[in-house]
Amino acid sequence: IPVAVGIEERGELYGLIVDRVGDVLRLERSTHEPNPATLDPRWGAVCAGVHRLEHELMVVLDVDKVLDLGRLGVAA
Numbered sequence: 753i754p755v756a757v758g759i760e761e762r763g764e765l766y767g768l769i770v771d772r773v774g775d776v777l778r779l780e781r782s783t784h785e786p787n788p789a790t791l792d793p794r795w796g797a798v799c800a801g802v803h804r805l806e807h808e809l810m811v812v813l814d815v816d817k818v819l820d821l822g823r824l825g826v827a828a
Contacts, residue, residue: 761815768818777810779803784812 756767783803787796791811800814 759815761819766819779810 754769754771755773757770757773759766759768784801785804786801787799788802788809791799791802795811798814798817800812800817802812803810
């Protein structure tokens with residue numbers, strides 16, 4: 753079931769529709785890494801880096817990039 757996640761960016765409110773919400777994590781800056789070279793370029797266009805978790809890679813969404821795509825009329 754899709755879920756709406758509300759965010760405030762640049763003084764405006766937005767709702768992002770996501771497939772699901774998993775765990776809420778507090779991550780240390782020390783575990784943040786740049787985008788790996790093997791990351792799909794479509795993700796790279798809207799990604800602000802990654803965090804390596806115990807058994808998976810978590811892609812960090814760059815909300816500014818996503819909203820800029822929307823303003824330009826480009827589908828991500």
